[in-house]
Amino acid sequence: LLVVGGAIWGFSRFWIKEEIPVPDITNLPAPDAQRILAEKNLKMAVQNEIFDAEVPKDHIISQDPLPDTMIKAGRTIQVVVSKGPQLVLVPNVIGSSQIIADVNITNADLTLGEVTQEYSSQYANGIVIDQYPKAGTEVPEKTAVNLVVSKGPEPQNVSMPALVGLDFKSAQARIQENGLVLGEISRQRSEVYPKDFVIEQDPIASKEIIQGTEVKLIVSDGPGPTSQSARVTVKLNETGEVKIQVRDVQGTRIAYQKYHEKGDVFVVNVSHYGQGIITVFINGKQVSEQVVPVEQ
Secondary structure (H helix, E strand, O other): OHHHHHHHHHHHHHHOOOEEEOOOOOOOEHHHHHHHHHHOOOEEEEEEEEOOOOOOOOEEEEEEOOOOOEEEOOOEEEEEEEOOOOEEEOOOOOOOEHHHHHHHHHHOOOEEEEEEEEOOOOOOOOEEEEEEOOOOOEEEOOOEEEEEEEOOOOOOEEEOOOOOOOEHHHHHHHHHHOOOEEEEEEEEEEOOOOOOEEEEEEOOOOOEEEOOOEEEEEEEEEEOOOEEEEEEEEEOOOOEEEEEEEEEOOEEEEEEEEEEOOOOEEEEEEEEEOOEEEEEEEOOEEEEEEEEOOOO
16 A cells, blocks of 8 residues: 555656746846746746837736736746837927927827927917927837927017007007007097097107007097188199198098199188198199197
């Protein structure tokens, strides 16, 4: 019996291998994983190699059987090895608007990184003037692309334009032309300026200010000045066209235009609103100019 029992025990020791737990080799370099398995009398075989943005290149992504599984010594562990992150080309977004640049970056499997702004005389406001990484660089997927976006030309000092006496639309256009910003608008009754004409402005005209400054206006709510009449006497020393021009709070207009013979003397009643300037032209040449005050 002892001889038979010993024979059975020796047979089982030779043919029936012991079971051991599978070690966890995920995230380890492949050579280290193979060494650890060998120490446990296990083998390693690479089943596949794939791109992975999180697991470094040549490291183990997954294994089969899973860690702590009981298996017999000598078995082979199948592993998937990382090829590292997938590389993509950075698109050129310089010269694009920030919105378009964001779309192109996302379509390239990248992400929008930090966005800073700088003044630029070459690129308009909102246009990308620089990027990092540079266009054409190969980088891993989901890499952040940082942008520098133009704020437009650096503000310059300008002389505040005269807006008093202009209609609101003209004043608004003058503000924009000088790189200024229309600010608070208030209304006030006026018998001097017609409705919707500028009565006061802040800053005052001719003051040195920086572009981007806010301009406040007080605009007439009417009723404005009443029509007044001025007598203009004209004597012709030559035959030709007589033209009388009037400039007042309502703008510049031709009040009279007609041909006359040499030696003609005549009087024209010219209507004006508030203080005005009346200019007489004969054959296109200015022959007189007079300021007509406001009648009290």
